[in-house]
Amino acid sequence: MGKRSRRRFALVVVMLPVGALLAALFAAGGGPGVATAATRLTPATTTSTTSSTTSTTSTGSTTSTGSTTSSTTTTSSTSTSTGVPVLGCVGGLSLAKPTSTDPHLTNYSFHCNGQVTAYSIVVSRPGQAYDELDDFTNTANVIDPNTGQLSNTESFNCQGAIPGSGINCLIAAPATYADTFALIQGQFDTTTPFCPTLPAHAKPGTKPSQGAVAYLVVSDPTGEEVGPWLFQMSPKCPVVKPVPKPKPKKRHKAKKHPTERNAKG
Secondary structure, three states, X not given: OOOEOXXXXXXXXXXXXXXXXXXXXHHHOOOOOOEOOOOOOXXXXXXXXXXXXXXXXXXXXXXXXXXXXXXXXXXXXXXXXXXXXXXXXXXXXXXXXXXXXXXXXXXXXXXXXXOEOEXXXXXXOOOOOOOOEEEEEOEEEEEOOOOOOEEEXXXXXXXXXXXXXXXXXXXXXXXXXXXXXXXXXXXXXXXXXXOOOOOOOOOOOOOOOOOOEEEXXXXXXXXXXXXXXXXXXXXXXXXXXXXXXXXXXXXXXXXXXXXXXXXXX
16 A cells, blocks of 8 residues: 555645535535536646737937937737646546555545646545544555556655545645646545445344545646545445344234134124
């Protein structure tokens, strides 16, 4: 899983504060603006904003007694590129091989149709405290979209509190962003299984635990924070049903003896 961070850190203020993001997520109730991994992306067109200021060169002459004064003023034009903004992202989760220290290890990966400078992942579970993350990799890899190989120049550094509810990751120098459609990969370990589960030897009537959810928010070179998007587990979490309660036994009425029936007849 690579080097992990088990110390408590103050979250880097490069993204939405985790508390504010969580409040927004639950207030929205997963409504409009929350996309799933099934969302189809269309390649973003490189957008460049150019501002230029040009003044007309002017030459003025003033004739006085025996003297002439000339002045020339020129303003050169300048341009600034804002990079490729992120319009959409697709992310997925998969269960990783568990270890003795990370029994609920989960892989995450995502790509966006713009350049990513930073991202946050928030993991929560309905009805539970904000302490779903027990561990995470403090570096995330970037896969070059052109070669399919691990990038030698792009990666992310990640920080977060343990236990906590999220991580913040910032592009590592010397890179200034992960390129368009680059695949970003990392891992985190949850305090309990990510998918709904039943405890071993569960008694009849026991309900499965609530499954967790993970959200993604990204920043791009324009300074915008975009999202949240919902990660999808692949394959999907299995459906876990409560342990059924035993059915009550039906009471059988005692059959009357033939002589009793005849006597009443």
